[in-house]
Amino acid sequence: MREIYLSGYSNFIIPFMIGMIFVLSWCAIGAVRIILQLPADDRKKFFLSLINPRIMLKNIRDWFCDCLFHVKLWKRNKLLGYMHSSIAFGWFMIIVIGHIEVFLYTPERMHQVWYPIFFRYFVAVTENTMKGSFFFFLMDFFLLVILSGIVLAIVKRIRSRFFGMRRTTRASITDLIGLYSLWSIFPLRLLAEGFTADISGGSFLTKSLNTVLHSFLSDQMNMLPTWWAYSIALCIFMCILPFSRYMHIPAEILLIPLRNAGIKVRHARKGIAKLQVYSCPGCGVCIDACPMSAVKANIKDTTVYLNRQIKRYNERRIEEISDKCLLCGKCTAVCPVGVEGDKMRIAQRSLRKYNLAPSYANIDENILISRCNKFVNTSNTNVTSSKNQKVIYFSGCMTALTPAISKATTSLLQKSGISYEIMDKDGGICCGRPMMTAGRIEQAEEMIAKNTAIIKASGADTLLLSCPICYKIFKERYDLEGIEILHHTEFFDRLINEGRLSVNKEDKKYAYHDPCELGRGCGIYDQPRNIVNMAGKLVEGEKNRKESICCGGSLGSLTLSFEKRKALTENALNNLRIASPDTIVTACPLCRSTFNRYSDIPVKDIAEILDEATMKRKR
Amino acid sequence: MSIFGFRISPSSAMNLDTIDRSRFEELCRIEPDAARCMSCGACSATCPASEFSGMSVRKVLLCLQRGKEEEAFRMMNNCMLCGKCTMVCPRGINTRHLILSICRIYDKEDKR
Numbered sequence: 035m036r037e038i039y040l041s042g043y044s045n046f047i048i049p050f051m052i053g054m055i056f057v058l059s060w061c062a063i064g065a066v067r068i069i070l071q072l073p074a075d076d077r078k079k080f081f082l083s084l085i086n087p088r089i090m091l092k093n094i095r096d097w098f099c100d101c102l103f104h105v106k107l108w109k110r111n112k113l114l115g116y117m118h119s120s121i122a123f124g125w126f127m128i129i130v131i132g133h134i135e136v137f138l139y140t141p142e143r144m145h146q147v148w149y150p151i152f153f154r155y156f157v158a159v160t161e162n163t164m165k166g167s168f169f170f171f172l173m174d175f176f177l178l179v180i181l182s183g184i185v186l187a188i189v190k191r192i193r194s195r196f197f198g199m200r201r202t203t204r205a206s207i208t209d210l211i212g213l214y215s216l217w218s219i220f221p222l223r224l225l226a227e228g229f230t231a232d233i234s235g236g237s238f239l240t241k242s243l244n245t246v247l248h249s250f251l252s253d254q255m256n257m258l259p260t261w262w263a264y265s266i267a268l269c270i271f272m273c274i275l276p277f278s279r280y281m282h283i284p285a286e287i288l289l290i291p292l293r294n295a296g297i298k299v300r301h302a303r304k305g306i307a308k309l310q311v312y313s314c315p316g317c318g319v320c321i322d323a324c325p326m327s328a329v330k331a332n333i334k335d336t337t338v339y340l341n342r343q344i345k346r347y348n349e350r351r352i353e354e355i356s357d358k359c360l361l362c363g364k365c366t367a368v369c370p371v372g373v374e375g376d377k378m379r380i381a382q383r384s385l386r387k388y389n390l391a392p393s394y395a396n397i398d399e400n401i402l403i404s405r406c407n408k409f410v411n412t413s414n415t416n417v418t419s420s421k422n423q424k425v426i427y428f429s430g431c432m433t434a435l436t437p438a439i440s441k442a443t444t445s446l447l448q449k450s451g452i453s454y455e456i457m458d459k460d461g462g463i464c465c466g467r468p469m470m471t472a473g474r475i476e477q478a479e480e481m482i483a484k485n486t487a488i489i490k491a492s493g494a495d496t497l498l499l500s501c502p503i504c505y506k507i508f509k510e511r512y513d514l515e516g517i518e519i520l521h522h523t524e525f526f527d528r529l530i531n532e533g534r535l536s537v538n539k540e541d542k543k544y545a546y547h548d549p550c551e552l553g554r555g556c557g558i559y560d561q562p563r564n565i566v567n568m569a570g571k572l573v574e575g576e577k578n579r580k581e582s583i584c585c586g587g588s589l590g591s592l593t594l595s596f597e598k599r600k601a602l603t604e605n606a607l608n609n610l611r612i613a614s615p616d617t618i619v620t621a622c623p624l625c626r627s628t629f630n631r632y633s634d635i636p637v638k639d640i641a642e643i644l645d646e647a648t649m650k651r652k653r
Numbered sequence: 654m655s656i657f658g659f660r661i662s663p664s665s666a667m668n669l670d671t672i673d674r675s676r677f678e679e680l681c682r683i684e685p686d687a688a689r690c691m692s693c694g695a696c697s698a699t700c701p702a703s704e705f706s707g708m709s710v711r712k713v714l715l716c717l718q719r720g721k722e723e724e725a726f727r728m729m730n731n732c733m734l735c736g737k738c739t740m741v742c743p744r745g746i747n748t749r750h751l752i753l754s755i756c757r758i759y760d761k762e763d764k765r
Contacts, residue, residue: 386757388753389756389760390729390755390756392729392756393730394705394731396705431701431733431735434699435699435737435740458701461701463701463733464733464735468734468735468736468749469733472749589736589739592753593747595745595747596745597745627740
């Protein structure tokens with residue numbers, strides 16, 4: 035390679051340099067600010083994680099898989115995955131190979147940051163560098179990959195359904211500027227390199243374009259304007275980047291190590307929450323996922339729009355969106371970058387100031403303890419009890435409204451010969467989760483302390499729950515050392531495996547509905563399915579497991595009215611009815627009563643069908 | 654005037670004219686649901702906090718309407734926001750949001 039210009043400089047690099055300096059300084063200041071906003075212990079945790087080789091390895095893997103290859107999008111839809119990874123990985127490779135070329139041919143220019151970007155303008159090909167044709171080929175190959183991705187992106191703007199997306203985000207004006215400048219960067223690069231390919235060398239794409247161009251445009255003066263256009267396109271993209279959704283590109287790079295360090299959202303607008311907002315690529319995957327999107331008016335209340343409003347500091351809308359959400363956690367489950375929409379909303383709710391603060395100090399837990407420390411000894415002679423298990427059963431507020439569940443659960447406990455006690459048969463203290471979702475964390479902690487004292491004093495070794503809402507907070511926030519916390523699906527699955535409950539399979543089709551808090555909230559998918567499979571034939575809804583649709587009854591939403599929830603429930607029911615089951619089975623008392631309100635087929639709790647299936651044997 | 658051995662006791666009726674209703678009106682503006690309550694008592698029957706402080710959304714609303722704010726605050730003190738009242742309300746009142754709004758609008762310290 036021979037250099038054409040001694041200075042290695044041309045005026046057209048100025049726009050590029052302006053954009054580059056602007057975006058780099060913006061990101062650097064932003065990163066420092068976010069790290070400074072972290073609470074001190076989190077910051078320490080983050081820095082320690084950076085020297086931990088295991089976490090660092092995971093960071094590197096995630097950087098490649100998430101930022102460059104978009105593995106999560108590939109899993110969602112092949113075309114969508116290809117579109118994103120072709121642009122991201124292709125661009126990354128062009129930058130890397132560009133630097134390799136400079137390093138090999140003009141090492142003295144390494145300090146000139148624009149050199150790898152506009153390499154072809156500054157050099158001419160010579161006889162002895164023909165071995166570089168390998169790199170020329172790679173450059174053209176990746177440029178082609180990017181261009182194919184951009185063609186797909188244009189198609190996606192017109193028909194997003196091809197990419198498995200029913201709805202996409204409405205782009206804001208800055209997003210559109212970013213989008214069009216991004217689309218124009220690579221065709222302009224191809225054109226610019228096409229004009230210079232006869233001097234600087236090229237491969238299948240640029241060389242052939244050069245021949246075509248020269249057949250009707252012989253003037254060498256066309257070269258400079260195209261390089262200028264390429265540089266200006268880069269400048270516009272980089273200058274608009276911080277104000278558009280493309281901010282997700284740099285933000286995600288910082289989000290990955292913070293997430294892997296195990297840092298949680300604590301303040302709704304500071305630290306990692308802020309970073310998550312900026313990491314939101316506005317892809318709109320959460321729009322189709324959100325159960326509220328069943329009603330068109332709710333589309334603007336999805337996580338992607340929450341992030342946009344936070345970026346705009348639109349406080350009125352932020353409050354509205356945060357309060358409306360059902361907190362089913364589906365947007366978090368499907369998000370390709372890991373924005374935690376549900377946690378951000380709870381954090382936002384906790385910022386609100388209230389004048390009246392409930393307190394539970396007047397509740398005497400000794401009375402509550404005396405109600406639940408007797409333990410009924412069920413002497414079932416049919417079953418030999420191997421260990422002397424003492425189960426305390428906390429049915430929870432919602433189960434109190436569906437007594438069939440607690441009846442079936444106690445009946446099953448009796449059948450398997452376990453000594454048990456019901457913690458809240460005559461009323462008790464709420465688990466605290468509804469208070470927590472309303473953002474009143476102090477009050478929730480107070481209830482947690484009361485319940486912990488009661489459970490510890492009861493002398494039980496297992497805490498059994500039939501409500502996933504309770505189960506989630508017991509798992510996450512309660513400190514019950516030595517006491518095993520089990521949801522009834524886990525517990526009964528274990529009893530069946532141990533042979534303490536024998537189940538008669540019935541000739542019935544059951545569609546299992548994954549309750550949000552049990553599935554996405556606690557990751558329990560298989561145990562309930564095992565039970566349903568033992569009791570009958572299990573069929574799945576169209577969307578299941580991680581993508582199951584919230585029943586619409588969730589306590590998470592503060593503002594969604596009774597009437598407005600109907601459409602959401604019906605949408606979730608239609609999803610479950612797809613395999614025409616005889617009964618819909620769920621494992622949450624709230625889902626059960628919500629579905630029962632509008633369902634034309636019976637809705638039962640898993641404990642009920644298991645109780646029915648074990649009843650026959652006894653008779 | 655002859656005394657017959659009994660007298661008319663002072664009226665126990667509340668004089669609504671002497672009560673500052675501005676807070677309650679503000680509540681009704683923010684929460685139109687507050688006016689929809691028909692005092693059926695379904696919420697009183699299910700409330701887990703009623704055992705501890707006599708909490709009931711029905712009573713809280715009546716108390717606030719009648720200016721007996723102290724009593725309402727005392728009852729609400731044990732509300733756990735569990736949502737049982739929302740589930741059973743035949744009028745479909747979003748009681749949880751109603752309670753949160755009361756917590757926001759009313760103030761214990763501020764005696765007018």
